[in-house]
Amino acid sequence: MTDATTDTGSNRMLGGTATEKTIHTTTSITTVRNTSGAHIELRDVNKVYADQSVAAVENFSMNVEPGELIMFVGPSGCGKTTTMKMINRIIEPTSGTITIDGRDVLSLNPNELRRHIGYVIQQIGLFPHMSIAENIAVVPKLLGWSKEKTRNRVDELLSVVQLDPREFADRYPKQLSGGQQQRVGVARALAADPPVMLMDEPFGATDPITREKLQLEFLRLQESIGKTIIFVTHDFDEAVRLGDRIAVLSEKSKIEQFDTPENILASPANAYVASFIGRGAALKRLGLITVGDAELGRASDARGDASVDEGDSLRDALDLLMLTGLPAIAVTATGGRTVASISVAQVSAALGAGAAALDAPAAGERS
Amino acid sequence: MTLAVVLESDTTAALVDPQARRARFWSPRRVATPIVVAVVLLALYLWVANMTLDSIMQRTLNWDYILLRTREHLVLTFVASALVAVLAIPAGIVASRTRSRVLRGAILTIANIGQATPAIGFIILLAIIWQIGFQTALIALVAYSFLPVLRNTMVGLSQIDAHVTESARGMGMTPNQVLLRIELPLAVPVILAGLRTSLVFCVGVATVATFINAGGLGDMIVNGLKLQRFPVLIAGAVIVSCIALLIDWLASIAEDVLRPKGV
Numbered sequence: 001m002t003d004a005t006t007d008t009g010s011n012r013m014l015g016g017t018a019t020e021k022t023i024h025t026t027t028s029i030t031t032v033r034n035t036s037g038a039h040i041e042l043r044d045v046n047k048v049y050a051d052q053s054v055a056a057v058e059n060f061s062m063n064v065e066p067g068e069l070i071m072f073v074g075p076s077g078c079g080k081t082t083t084m085k086m087i088n089r090i091i092e093p094t095s096g097t098i099t100i101d102g103r104d105v106l107s108l109n110p111n112e113l114r115r116h117i118g119y120v121i122q123q124i125g126l127f128p129h130m131s132i133a134e135n136i137a138v139v140p141k142l143l144g145w146s147k148e149k150t151r152n153r154v155d156e157l158l159s160v161v162q163l164d165p166r167e168f169a170d171r172y173p174k175q176l177s178g179g180q181q182q183r184v185g186v187a188r189a190l191a192a193d194p195p196v197m198l199m200d201e202p203f204g205a206t207d208p209i210t211r212e213k214l215q216l217e218f219l220r221l222q223e224s225i226g227k228t229i230i231f232v233t234h235d236f237d238e239a240v241r242l243g244d245r246i247a248v249l250s251e252k253s254k255i256e257q258f259d260t261p262e263n264i265l266a267s268p269a270n271a272y273v274a275s276f277i278g279r280g281a282a283l284k285r286l287g288l289i290t291v292g293d294a295e296l297g298r299a300s301d302a303r304g305d306a307s308v309d310e311g312d313s314l315r316d317a318l319d320l321l322m323l324t325g326l327p328a329i330a331v332t333a334t335g336g337r338t339v340a341s342i343s344v345a346q347v348s349a350a351l352g353a354g355a356a357a358l359d360a361p362a363a364g365e366r367s
Numbered sequence: 368m369t370l371a372v373v374l375e376s377d378t379t380a381a382l383v384d385p386q387a388r389r390a391r392f393w394s395p396r397r398v399a400t401p402i403v404v405a406v407v408l409l410a411l412y413l414w415v416a417n418m419t420l421d422s423i424m425q426r427t428l429n430w431d432y433i434l435l436r437t438r439e440h441l442v443l444t445f446v447a448s449a450l451v452a453v454l455a456i457p458a459g460i461v462a463s464r465t466r467s468r469v470l471r472g473a474i475l476t477i478a479n480i481g482q483a484t485p486a487i488g489f490i491i492l493l494a495i496i497w498q499i500g501f502q503t504a505l506i507a508l509v510a511y512s513f514l515p516v517l518r519n520t521m522v523g524l525s526q527i528d529a530h531v532t533e534s535a536r537g538m539g540m541t542p543n544q545v546l547l548r549i550e551l552p553l554a555v556p557v558i559l560a561g562l563r564t565s566l567v568f569c570v571g572v573a574t575v576a577t578f579i580n581a582g583g584l585g586d587m588i589v590n591g592l593k594l595q596r597f598p599v600l601i602a603g604a605v606i607v608s609c610i611a612l613l614i615d616w617l618a619s620i621a622e623d624v625l626r627p628k629g630v
Contacts, residue, residue: 090533111541113539114538114539119537121533125537127534128627142544
């Protein structure tokens with residue numbers, strides 16, 4: 001099936017520099033890591049509300065590479081949401097420039113601009129009087145897509161977010177659970193295949209189990225669609241789990257540190273960032289390193305029946321080591337064959353090696 | 368491993384039972400209203416039919432006269448309500464959109480005065496300074512029943528979840544598209560409730576049209592009073608009441624039918 005998204009490139013206002021095409025089928029998305037996202041640059045962006053003397057956002061500058069998933073983390077009221085909303089001009093910046101793929105956002109028609117930027121908010125904001133299919137079709141309709149193209153796209157997107165189109169297309173939002181509604185929210189934002197997505201605590205209102213599930217699905221989705229995403233959250237663990245890079249923000253949206261989750265965990269730039277990471281930074285880092293990346297022992301050292309997969313995180317390995325009390329457990333490759341073993345010392349060494357390797361460039365960047 | 372476990376625990380959504388919806392539609396009140404109206408009208412008919420009518424009563428208590436007055440009454444009611452809808456809904460949109468407190472205050476004050484002024488006083492004053500007849504009665508009715516629709520339009524628009532309008536804006540709808548595709552459809556139930564109130568107001572207040580020679584069932588009531596023919600008075604009053612009940616009943620059905628699905 002040739003698909004609705006493949007020909008959106010021509011009428012796309014933003015993100016014309018896509019180097020690889022996303023290929024969707026109705027059942028799955030098959031793509032290599034692509035960059036259908038756009039490059040975003042914010043320069044000296046300020047926001048001062050008329051009735052307030054202090055700025056909500058002060059001199060915010062940031063460069064986001066195409067296809068990057070950037071997390072804005074910070075306490076409530078630090079201006080992270082305001083900063084994000086200036087990108088699609090839901091909030092107009094007071095000064096500064098914002099460009100998407102080199103085009104000045106402030107010079108574009110705001111409504112036209114927003115049709116090419118996916119937007120997901122915590123409260124989802126599905127239109128209660130429209131069916132799920134109609135909700136997803138809103139932006140395609142605004143863009144004047146044909147009925148057939150829109151319908152195909154709706155079915156495809158529902159499948160992408162793991163909702164059966166036959167079952168869900170004609171339902172109304174209130175007939176869906178919170179998690180299902182949130183998925184529809186993501187599908188709706190993806191409808192016109194926008195190169196940029198803005199997400200404001202999209203999983204904030206869901207229970208922990210649903211949230212973890214949505215996060216995993218979302219990561220898989222992003223791996224295949226490669227949008228440039230600005231994702232606002234106050235949950236540092238969520239930021240670590242999802243982000244390519246994390247911007248830790250304080251008052252007035254000041255960037256305290258902007259780096260990969262690994263680097264931030266290994267070497268927080270200052271006390272503020274450290275306090276935001278909280279306790280257990282080493283454990284959080286273990287969650288980001290896979291067993292295969294660690295220095296492993298011989299397969300013959302493994303004791304007991306417990307085993308971890310090469311693709312599992314070191315955190316899983318440590319968990320199992322603690323649980324079993326064994327000196328070393330087996331590491332299996334795909335297929336279940338034992339290829340190596342791992343011990344607590346090796347887990348610990350991976351952390352140290354990682355820290356040492358990351359320290360040099362991180363320190364250089366900061367000075 | 369953890370992934371599979373998490374993926375399986377899908378929460379199923381509560382579905383709205385169609386049977387429950389039908390039960391809500393055919394509530395006891397909805398079934399009872401037309402039955403009560405039919406019984407009352409039949410009783411009235413039997414009572415009048417078994418009565419010896421003098422010539423004065425005969426002039427009023429006949430089908431031609433009653434149907435003519437009823438028609439006048441209904442025309443007045445519906446034209447006035449239609450005008451209210453056409454005028455008060457846009458006024459409500461303007462009042463809820465405008466940032467100017469003065470404008471919003473002015474619209475609300477005028478509508479409040481319209482309702483607070485006794486209809487009979489207003490209609491007679493208007494007749495003195497302008498003219499008697501249908502048009503004057505119409506204006507008085509519109510002034511009197513303007514407020515419920517105006518107020519409900521404002522309430523209906525203001526109670527919409529701000530996140531819904533924010534996401535509409537975030538998806539690139541123009542302010543007009545947000546209003547027409549999102550806000551107004553969602554405000555429909557509340558606006559219709561206001562129109563329903565206005566309609567019922569109109570049925571009642573249209574009886575005073577008789578004082579400025581604009582017809583309606585008020586003629587029967589006033590004639591019955593003035594000429595001391597109580598069957599005429601009672602027939603007029605009962606018919607007006609039944610019309611009010613029936614219109615309220617029809618409006619309640621319209622509310623259910625026109626309410627957007629999914630709301």
